[in-house]
Amino acid sequence: MSHALRVTVWNEYRHERNPNHAASRVYPEGMHAPLASALAQAGMQVRVATLDDPEHGLSEADLAETDVLTWWGHAHHGAVADAVVDRVQARVLDGMGLLALHSTQGAKIFRRLLGTSGNLKWRESGEKERIWIVDRSHPVADGLPEQFVIPHEEMYGEPFDVPPPDDLVMISWFPGGEVFRSGCGYRRGRGKLFYFRPGHETYPTYFDPTVLQVIVNAVRWLAPGRGPAPIYHNRPPLEPLPPNE
Amino acid sequence: MSHALRVTVWNEYRHERNPNHAASRVYPEGMHAPLASALAQAGMQVRVATLDDPEHGLSEADLAETDVLTWWGHAHHGAVADAVVDRVQARVLDGMGLLALHSTQGAKIFRRLLGTSGNLKWRESGEKERIWIVDRSHPVADGLPEQFVIPHEEMYGEPFDVPPPDDLVMISWFPGGEVFRSGCGYRRGRGKLFYFRPGHETYPTYFDPTVLQVIVNAVRWLAPGRGPAPIYHNRPPLEPLPPNE
Amino acid sequence: MSHALRVTVWNEYRHERNPNHAASRVYPEGMHAPLASALAQAGMQVRVATLDDPEHGLSEADLAETDVLTWWGHAHHGAVADAVVDRVQARVLDGMGLLALHSTQGAKIFRRLLGTSGNLKWRESGEKERIWIVDRSHPVADGLPEQFVIPHEEMYGEPFDVPPPDDLVMISWFPGGEVFRSGCGYRRGRGKLFYFRPGHETYPTYFDPTVLQVIVNAVRWLAPGRGPAPIYHNRPPLEPLPPNE
Amino acid sequence: MSHALRVTVWNEYRHERNPNHAASRVYPEGMHAPLASALAQAGMQVRVATLDDPEHGLSEADLAETDVLTWWGHAHHGAVADAVVDRVQARVLDGMGLLALHSTQGAKIFRRLLGTSGNLKWRESGEKERIWIVDRSHPVADGLPEQFVIPHEEMYGEPFDVPPPDDLVMISWFPGGEVFRSGCGYRRGRGKLFYFRPGHETYPTYFDPTVLQVIVNAVRWLAPGRGPAPIYHNRPPLEPLPPNE
Numbered sequence: 001m002s003h004a005l006r007v008t009v010w011n012e013y014r015h016e017r018n019p020n021h022a023a024s025r026v027y028p029e030g031m032h033a034p035l036a037s038a039l040a041q042a043g044m045q046v047r048v049a050t051l052d053d054p055e056h057g058l059s060e061a062d063l064a065e066t067d068v069l070t071w072w073g074h075a076h077h078g079a080v081a082d083a084v085v086d087r088v089q090a091r092v093l094d095g096m097g098l099l100a101l102h103s104t105q106g107a108k109i110f111r112r113l114l115g116t117s118g119n120l121k122w123r124e125s126g127e128k129e130r131i132w133i134v135d136r137s138h139p140v141a142d143g144l145p146e147q148f149v150i151p152h153e154e155m156y157g158e159p160f161d162v163p164p165p166d167d168l169v170m171i172s173w174f175p176g177g178e179v180f181r182s183g184c185g186y187r188r189g190r191g192k193l194f195y196f197r198p199g200h201e202t203y204p205t206y207f208d209p210t211v212l213q214v215i216v217n218a219v220r221w222l223a224p225g226r227g228p229a230p231i232y233h234n235r236p237p238l239e240p241l242p243p244n245e
Numbered sequence: 246m247s248h249a250l251r252v253t254v255w256n257e258y259r260h261e262r263n264p265n266h267a268a269s270r271v272y273p274e275g276m277h278a279p280l281a282s283a284l285a286q287a288g289m290q291v292r293v294a295t296l297d298d299p300e301h302g303l304s305e306a307d308l309a310e311t312d313v314l315t316w317w318g319h320a321h322h323g324a325v326a327d328a329v330v331d332r333v334q335a336r337v338l339d340g341m342g343l344l345a346l347h348s349t350q351g352a353k354i355f356r357r358l359l360g361t362s363g364n365l366k367w368r369e370s371g372e373k374e375r376i377w378i379v380d381r382s383h384p385v386a387d388g389l390p391e392q393f394v395i396p397h398e399e400m401y402g403e404p405f406d407v408p409p410p411d412d413l414v415m416i417s418w419f420p421g422g423e424v425f426r427s428g429c430g431y432r433r434g435r436g437k438l439f440y441f442r443p444g445h446e447t448y449p450t451y452f453d454p455t456v457l458q459v460i461v462n463a464v465r466w467l468a469p470g471r472g473p474a475p476i477y478h479n480r481p482p483l484e485p486l487p488p489n490e
Numbered sequence: 491m492s493h494a495l496r497v498t499v500w501n502e503y504r505h506e507r508n509p510n511h512a513a514s515r516v517y518p519e520g521m522h523a524p525l526a527s528a529l530a531q532a533g534m535q536v537r538v539a540t541l542d543d544p545e546h547g548l549s550e551a552d553l554a555e556t557d558v559l560t561w562w563g564h565a566h567h568g569a570v571a572d573a574v575v576d577r578v579q580a581r582v583l584d585g586m587g588l589l590a591l592h593s594t595q596g597a598k599i600f601r602r603l604l605g606t607s608g609n610l611k612w613r614e615s616g617e618k619e620r621i622w623i624v625d626r627s628h629p630v631a632d633g634l635p636e637q638f639v640i641p642h643e644e645m646y647g648e649p650f651d652v653p654p655p656d657d658l659v660m661i662s663w664f665p666g667g668e669v670f671r672s673g674c675g676y677r678r679g680r681g682k683l684f685y686f687r688p689g690h691e692t693y694p695t696y697f698d699p700t701v702l703q704v705i706v707n708a709v710r711w712l713a714p715g716r717g718p719a720p721i722y723h724n725r726p727p728l729e730p731l732p733p734n735e
Numbered sequence: 736m737s738h739a740l741r742v743t744v745w746n747e748y749r750h751e752r753n754p755n756h757a758a759s760r761v762y763p764e765g766m767h768a769p770l771a772s773a774l775a776q777a778g779m780q781v782r783v784a785t786l787d788d789p790e791h792g793l794s795e796a797d798l799a800e801t802d803v804l805t806w807w808g809h810a811h812h813g814a815v816a817d818a819v820v821d822r823v824q825a826r827v828l829d830g831m832g833l834l835a836l837h838s839t840q841g842a843k844i845f846r847r848l849l850g851t852s853g854n855l856k857w858r859e860s861g862e863k864e865r866i867w868i869v870d871r872s873h874p875v876a877d878g879l880p881e882q883f884v885i886p887h888e889e890m891y892g893e894p895f896d897v898p899p900p901d902d903l904v905m906i907s908w909f910p911g912g913e914v915f916r917s918g919c920g921y922r923r924g925r926g927k928l929f930y931f932r933p934g935h936e937t938y939p940t941y942f943d944p945t946v947l948q949v950i951v952n953a954v955r956w957l958a959p960g961r962g963p964a965p966i967y968h969n970r971p972p973l974e975p976l977p978p979n980e
Contacts, residue, residue: 119477136962176482227871232364237421381717472626609967666972727911
């Protein structure tokens, strides 16, 4: 790709604007801020879009100029317009990458692309999360240690209602006894989706350098390829058909 | 399973009732008839449901008593009520098997469970289809020859817009130069989906004994297991949490 | 299958015969004894074979009459004759199932069929193991709870040097901070392999009813199918070839 | 990667040196020549190694400086020393990529890394091969058309005795009625393997620009990542173990 990778960092951005919510203190400039900053520092061309922007900041024109879309949603999945979900899905099938972060497992677009509920166990406990790399050949694991710790996070536990990942890269351990498939790649049409678990709004997870490394790696892996555009319709034969008996 | 497998054979059933449509001559009793008959002969308890039945014959009660649902749809995918699609999806995630036949690749329920368009190339030519088994360890291949021929079929060609199958069992060859992933298994929640390509309404494909063998095999493979029901919610830890620093 | 499933329970059977080894007290009749008993109780026809039997109890004739082979090896992998490994591999490719238990991850036959080292982290600590079901649609999960505990086991931790499993059914949690892909299915030719982690020789794991349930489930899943035997050689065309330009 | 990708192009190189073999006329400078040339033109640092070099040109030092190894073997698989096979396998598990071309499906290293026979059907007929892209999201498909034709090739047909590919990118169609999974990716340890079918020694396949594009793409995809090196041994716990009851 000769141009810089064009990334849209999408954020629900409501918790952080509520002065009574802990997120407003942890992420005073919004959860998108550290993500956008890390991606820009990695040489990408970054724009931010949020739920309360017109068309959620995801117009046809916006998406046409987006190579990879990162998505963080939590409490307002229902407020995302179905027309925007349709549009994002179509762009993924046409090649755009989608990085689904943390509670985005409940978002319409996540369920739409995977066909499952995204449900899971959860506990808001500030527990330690230990993330193990289980596919050391995968680009998302580039430069990572064999495991890393996030000191305080929300717990997510299996069963995680997603299809078997095409690429299972990471598994989380929690002290309360749970495990979780926390780094999962999927291929859909010409595009790809990656789910990365950490990122509860009340912990400073998105300031953690290893977490940001995973996110940069994942966005690179999600960059659109140049595979063939599909031809879907009634087609004449490529070879002469034998006469029909 | 101590009871006979309970199968609902669902059919759009409009082509066959139109006396001007070739399907009315090939399948005078409906495309569901040979399927239902083969499944019953294999010892299953079979009922038939169609698009024009109340609630399409797929009420909550109907689905609750269905272990495996087979689905043939073609020209009226849009007429299927979204509420019924929701309900079928929920039942699959809860364990019901779904056998998606032929043009069902365009049905709402197929797109819903897979997250892709299901699009493909096609040609209505009466071409020969040669189907190769590429996973000889798979239960859907039980008792089959290494390849078999359907003398006249509609052609479906790649690219087929589906996720990479969890189980790729069959690949079709067509004389016009195309190939197609024609036997594809997917796991979703506690349930499974199998897609089997053949079955255009103007050819007597569903009277072919090998095709019927595949369908019986697939329904058996799709039978609900007795895996654990998921527990999805806020959960106390199973192990004592260390004190939060 | 009309006959009872024919299972050969293979055991290294040296630890247990050493009166100074703890295994001799935990498994006085050999680690194969509780496995053979559970499989027989499930209606299978069971024989036992051990390392020190002639040809390790795995002659051509023995294997020809074996539908599923279960294997427990640990300290004497090198003592298994290569000719026997060749023969077991050939039988798996021809349809026999192989259940690889615990430290069998280091056995020649395991490395042979998977192509990787099978290496892992380990700690002999008597730690608790908590095993989570992550594929609730899988026959190996039949009748299991969503997670179960083995009170004292050896720890195995990631990275586990195996190919990405075709079917990932279980993930283990250990209190020392590790996770492990502990229930892994693979398809090889007409046959299948399942790896199940628990079973250190100094703990009574193979008397645990849930563990035995997994083993019975896995053996059933590994039963040979009736997929087509392959035809591998120089073959005339099935369709008339066009003249070569 | 800051340095140029270091590629070793390995060739059996016996057919071409036999003046009575058609390969000597099609590839007078060896089958490695067009491959090496295309890879060098793509900016890679290329060396050539052949069966009859000392240690087959694959000493420990050679492999230590190889990022991706391409391999073409056919009639002399048995002449490859087992010690070299061991060494190549170890390097793949440690991160080196391996591109297995055409009849390399019968090579020791191929069987070693996959665990299966690599067997298939074949016919030396100069038939047309039509290769379809079935994973349009995959880097190996970069810049390719949706299908391309090789005018004259040897036919390879299913069943192809390999594990289900982790990434199935291409399927071939042959006029004689066969299909073949002809572009297959596998992950092994920190490394990857890609199998690409075309390349019979009596046809000028490796002068075809689209075929060379696939090979360049595949080598790029096979480039070693920077995932964590594994730690495999007896390990103290990362978390304090609860007292053993």
